[in-house]
Amino acid sequence: MQVVVQVMVLVVVGVVLIAGTLIFQLCFSSVFDKMLSNKLLLVPGSNTLESFKSPPVPIFMQFWLFNVTNSEAVLEGAVPVLQQVGPYTYEEKQQKYDLIFHDQEGSVTYLQNKTFYFREDLSEGHKENDQVTTINAVMMSLGAKLEALSSALRVPIEIWFVRFDVKPFVTKSVGELLFHGYDEPLLKQLASLTNDPIHATGKFGFFYPKNNSNDGTYTVYTGVKDMAVYQNIVRWRGKENLEFWKKDMWGGNSCNLLNGTTGNQFPRPMSKHEKLWLYTAELCRSIYAEFQKEVTHGHLTLYRYVLPAQLLSDAPENYCYCHDNFTCRASMINVSPCRKGAPVVMSTPHFYQGNPKDAQEVVGLNPQEKEHETYLDIEPTTGVTFRAAKRIQVNMVLRRYGNLPSFRNVPNLILPVLWVNESAEVPLERTAALHRTLTLPFTLVDVATGILVTLGVALIVVAIVKVIVALRGRKPNKKWKVEKDKDLSVTEKLNDRNYS
Incomplete structure (x- = not known):
């Protein structure tokens, strides 16, 4: 027993x-x-919230500018010859502030300042006082806005150009062209008409006065209500939709939707078969990336997502982003609707994934996947971006605006001004810590x-x-x-x- x-x-x-x-x-x-999931929640007092407010990962902005070596000949109709100079590297600091939590919605509203510091030690011998000849963006913007005016009104505009010695091309230092701005007396004259406080400063720079500034309020989900929409944008500048673009090919408003996150974090877990949506203020629209391959970073295996060619292709589904027939081209988007009418065209660097004819309209472009592709490497379990490179090119529309004498002989084309690589990479020691945690x-x-x-x-x-x-x-x-x-x-x- x-x-x-x-x-x-x-x-x-x-x-x-x-x-x-x-x-x-x-x-x-x-x-x-x-x-x-509980550890990732954006709630007061959490470590995640502190990292959210001030990302601990170093972020860098590298600029390459296109120096026009034959500007005088271009005014007579010659093909622009471009010399790429750079990189000019700036360290980027982000700080989110004025956080307001909406418990019932499960979201938080904030402002984010971005401050840029020139890093000469990472600029491969280039300095901010290097001189570069590029398009006069102020003159191009005026030409685009005044093209619709009668010929009688164009004459005084041309007189203004002469009075203030405004020419289609300018030679300025890199620092002035980017963040510092340079004196442009014509802008002060326009300030009384436009009531624009930036014009009142009498300065212009492609990123002036963006240093230590924000681009409006963001409201994102904290994950408290649903992790499936974690950090997705709810509202930007207080609005749930954009107002820049036309109806889509089906008559809907899909092109004005705010889809996805800001790019630092995505809802977890990640899937190789789903599109990755994010909103980018530079393009004034939401974009998506698709899974390409698995990559490693230290002990971690990451999912690499890239922007597909069809995102900015010359296709019917993208016609809602077309501002005019001239700039409606593959790899490009005319952002003048969200840039106060300025003829600014954003694109992939060197018109990568675009029509080869556009790159051949100038001399000096050489699109390469390795150099010019945008990608995000994301840890699939947490949805955290561990490595990323956002590469965007700024272009101006060069045209014979309204038969103004200053533009009478210039070629009609999209002229590259500069391109930027905004990159970040989590240090390897942090990848080891996360690998242990996971x-x-x-x-x-x-x-x-x-x-x-x-x-x-x-x-x-x-x-x-x-x-x-x-x-x-x-x-x-x-x-x-x-x-x-x-x-x-x-x-x-x-x-x-x-x-x-």
């Missing part, structure tokens, strides 16, 4: 160990998933599962051995009794034989 109890106890404990351990292993994934719990669970399952199996085996031993212990007694009876029988026969 004692053996039976022992066997039953061993079997029950063994089965419970095996079953319980396997069930825990199956449930642990969802438990860990819930714990990870793998160590599962490794410990796997080891514990192995040990406990082995122990459970061992207990069951012990129980089986005990049963066998018990059975064998009974059989020898029975055999001994049979043999004893047999011996007695033989003895009796011998005795009978001896005494008969």
